[in-house]
Amino acid sequence: MPEPIAAQPKVRLDRVTKRYGDLVVLDQLSMDVAPNEMISIIGPSGSGKTTILRLLMTLEQVTDGIISIDGEPLTHMPKNGGLAPANRAHLRRMRTKIGMCFQHFNLFPHMTALQNCIEGPIQVLGMSKVEATARAMDLLAMVGLEEKAGEHPVRLSGGQKQRVAIARALAMRPEVLLLDEVTSALDPEVIGEVLQVIRGLNKKYDLTILMVTHQMGFAKEISDRVVFIYEGKVEEAGAPDQIFGDPTSERTRQFLSAVLEAG
Amino acid sequence: MSYWEFLGEYGIRFVSGAIVTAEQTVPASALAIGIPVVFGLMRLSRSFVIRSAAIAYIEFFRGTSLLVQLYWIFFVLPLFGLTLEKFAAGFIAVGMNLGAYGAEVVRGAIRSVPHGQTEAAIALNLSPATRMRRIILPQALLIMLPPWGNLLIELLKGTALVSLISVADLMFAARQVNGSTFLSAQAFGTALIVYYVMARLVVTPAMRATERVMASRLGRT
Numbered sequence: 317m318p319e320p321i322a323a324q325p326k327v328r329l330d331r332v333t334k335r336y337g338d339l340v341v342l343d344q345l346s347m348d349v350a351p352n353e354m355i356s357i358i359g360p361s362g363s364g365k366t367t368i369l370r371l372l373m374t375l376e377q378v379t380d381g382i383i384s385i386d387g388e389p390l391t392h393m394p395k396n397g398g399l400a401p402a403n404r405a406h407l408r409r410m411r412t413k414i415g416m417c418f419q420h421f422n423l424f425p426h427m428t429a430l431q432n433c434i435e436g437p438i439q440v441l442g443m444s445k446v447e448a449t450a451r452a453m454d455l456l457a458m459v460g461l462e463e464k465a466g467e468h469p470v471r472l473s474g475g476q477k478q479r480v481a482i483a484r485a486l487a488m489r490p491e492v493l494l495l496d497e498v499t500s501a502l503d504p505e506v507i508g509e510v511l512q513v514i515r516g517l518n519k520k521y522d523l524t525i526l527m528v529t530h531q532m533g534f535a536k537e538i539s540d541r542v543v544f545i546y547e548g549k550v551e552e553a554g555a556p557d558q559i560f561g562d563p564t565s566e567r568t569r570q571f572l573s574a575v576l577e578a579g
Numbered sequence: 580m581s582y583w584e585f586l587g588e589y590g591i592r593f594v595s596g597a598i599v600t601a602e603q604t605v606p607a608s609a610l611a612i613g614i615p616v617v618f619g620l621m622r623l624s625r626s627f628v629i630r631s632a633a634i635a636y637i638e639f640f641r642g643t644s645l646l647v648q649l650y651w652i653f654f655v656l657p658l659f660g661l662t663l664e665k666f667a668a669g670f671i672a673v674g675m676n677l678g679a680y681g682a683e684v685v686r687g688a689i690r691s692v693p694h695g696q697t698e699a700a701i702a703l704n705l706s707p708a709t710r711m712r713r714i715i716l717p718q719a720l721l722i723m724l725p726p727w728g729n730l731l732i733e734l735l736k737g738t739a740l741v742s743l744i745s746v747a748d749l750m751f752a753a754r755q756v757n758g759s760t761f762l763s764a765q766a767f768g769t770a771l772i773v774y775y776v777m778a779r780l781v782v783t784p785a786m787r788a789t790e791r792v793m794a795s796r797l798g799r800t
Contacts, residue, residue: 373698373701373702374701375698375701375702404707408704408706411701411702411704412704414702415702415703416702418695418698418699418702420695422693422695422696422698422699423699424696424699424700424714424718425718425797426717426718426721426796426797435703435705435713435714436703436704436705439703439705439706439709439713440703440704440705440706440709468797470797484703485702485703488703488704
């Protein structure tokens with residue numbers, strides 16, 4: 317059983333299993349995330365890290381187990397005293413609490429940076445264009461891209477694209493932000509500018525953040541907790557200093573020494 | 580009779596024929612653009628019934644001859660109480676036929692928009708309809724424009740068949756001039772040239788211009 321870390325966890329994964337055919341990606345994985353916590357999820361490729369985020373964003377369906385946000389089931393909804401798989405209306409309601417940034421940004425190429433950031437607020441939250449633009453410009457300023465508001469994504473560098481993507485996600489005022497390897501597709505010299513934006517984001521916007529990353533130094537510096545995933549399970553979780561300084565699991569030790577040696 | 584004398588004498592009939600060809604092409608194109616959007620989307624529907632209806636339409640109109648379809652619409656439908664004027668029968672047959680090809684173009688273009696776009700739209704909690712309308716279709720449009728150019732040229736040339744139900748189009752004019760003068764090389768040669776000019780100097784530049792406009796909207800200029 318995961319240790320209770322707060323009266324009400326913001327996010328709870330309860331024995332979540334995800335299978336594709338015979339391939340078990342997540343194997344009865346349980347994990348709690350406290351409100352406002354900044355969690356880094358690390359582990360070898362193929363261990364299921366990204367799948368956790370994709371399940372939370374409802375881009376995939378769980379095979380088994382339950383995910384809840386604020387104690388309310390995300391993947392399921394109450395029905396006849398039991399739980400049934402969530403329907404579209406339930407998913408759309410629950411998604412208002414969650415935002416995500418992707419490895420390959422997935423900005424809308426036919427829209428400018430600003431249009432990318434106001435599309436959701438106007439179409440989903442029903443904001444006026446003026447209101448949405450004000451909010452988006454604030455966020456673009458926060459990520460340092462105010463002057464790029466009128467540019468299409470094709471004119472932006474990778475680091476700038478990812479910063480726009482962060483602003484776009486924040487414009488929806490999510491409570492939980494999922495960052496899926498947001499620096500993996502970036503050139504080394506622009507990684508810093510994206511990490512700079514992420515630093516302190518959970519405090520500033522009252523967010524709970526789950527970040528899948530390969531940036532071990534960054535994970536160590538900013539995380540409240542680091543979770544090491546191995547073969548679809550939580551192998552070890554703890555404070556960054558403990559995980560990086562004194563891991564209890566041999567697998568964590570091996571993984572970290574391999575990664576730290578490589579770079 | 581030199582070719583110039585031929586043109587002086589009969590040119591006006593080719594001109595009025597070409598105007599009718601254009602008048603057929605425009606509403607047929609409208610059909611051949613509207614139908615594919617509807618049927619291309621139906622083809623991607625989750626509902627088996629809707630998908631099947633789209634497949635039936637596409638298979639029927641792609642799999643059978645345009646000329647036979649034209650004859651059906653003009654000669655057979657009246658037997659079932661649906662009588663269409665020849666002008667309308669002409670562009671409807673051509674438009675529905677090319678529309679079936681267009682539906683496949685639309686479907687292919689929608690499917691070739693990267694899946695990450697849909698995922699980003701889901702992450703912003705856009706509804707399925709909004710995702711299609713605001714995110715996927717605008718990008719698919721750019722992908723489908725070049726094949727559309729081809730289809731519209733096909734359509735223009737396909738309208739020649741309407742002469743067979745006596746719509747007085749360019750081909751009809753050529754056949755009439757040939758029938759009364761027996762100057763086959765001049766009559767059908769002129770028709771060839773006029774069709775080519777219409778395709779090359781009207782349809783193609785119009786499509787190129789549309790592609791440029793769409794590309795600049797994507798900031799790709």
